[in-house]
Amino acid sequence: xxKKIAAITSALLVSATVMFGGVFDVFKGYNYxxxxxxxxxxxxxxxxxxxxxxxEKPGFAKEHLIGAIETNAYPVKKQDELDRxxxxxxxxxxxQKVIIICPRGGGGADxxxxxxxxxxxxxxxxxxxxxxxxxxxxxxxxDVLAK
Numbered sequence: 001x002x003k004k005i006a007a008i009t010s011a012l013l014v015s016a017t018v019m020f021g022g023v024f025d026v027f028k029g030y031n032y033x034x035x036x037x038x039x040x041x042x043x044x045x046x047x048x049x050x051x052x053x054x055x056e057k058p059g060f061a062k063e064h065l066i067g068a069i070e071t072n073a074y075p076v077k078k079q080d081e082l083d084r085x086x087x088x089x090x091x092x093x094x095x096q097k098v099i100i101i102c103p104r105g106g107g108g109a110d111x112x113x114x115x116x117x118x119x120x121x122x123x124x125x126x127x128x129x130x131x132x133x134x135x136x137x138x139x140x141x142x143d144v145l146a147k
Contacts, residue, residue, distance in 0.1 A: 030113055033099055033127040035137050041097070042066055042144045050092050052085070053101040054112050055133055063133060066146050068101060076111035085115050098126045105132035 041049050042065060051068040053060055060070045069088060073081040092098060098121055102109035109128040116126050138145065 030110060031123070031127045032105075032130045033097075034130050035135075035141055038065070038099060038129060039141045039144045041099075048095070049097045049099055050088070051099050051101060052088060052112065053133070054081075054085075054108055055101065055103050059103055059133065063136075063145055063147050065101060065133075066144050068146075073112065074103060074108045076108045076115065082115055085112055086119070089119055092121060094122070094125075096125065099129055100127065101129045102132040104134050105130055 038049075038051075042051075046067055049067075051065050052071060053064050053068040054071050054073040054076060055064065056074050057070075057072050059074075060068075060072065064070070069091075071081075071084045071088070073084045076082065076085070098116055100109045100112045100116075102112070105128055109132065113126055113128055117123055136145070
């Protein structure tokens with residue numbers, strides 16, 4: 001009886017992982033930063049951060065954060081997109097926080113995050129903007145937006 005229960009439990013866990021895989025992304029170990037925290041850093045200590053915006057050209061032109069570096073590296077799957085991220089490495093100081101701004105804070109941001117981690121940026125200094133640029137709370141925080 002215990003073997004049957006264990007087998008059923010294992011099957012349910014595997015099924016849940018397959019069905020709801022995206023739900024478990026939070027356990028991948030990425031660092032996230034909120035819009036509120038990001039805005040406060042832009043206002044009070046902009047030299048402590050590097051805002052790397054990977055949005056495509058139309059998204060960046062429509063709206064971006066003040067001080068964001070336009071890379072148009074989204075979706076961060078091709079070599080030329082990675083090369084655009086690599087070009088910024090010499091500009092990043094060891095004590096700066098790297099904040100990756102993706103359209104929605106998902107897969108492109110994860111790939112950019114992984115790239116910078118593999119490139120030697122300290123994991124404690126890499127962050128993804130929660131919900132990306134499209135999820136920015138414009139009604140509450142507009143003073144750090146550029147159009």
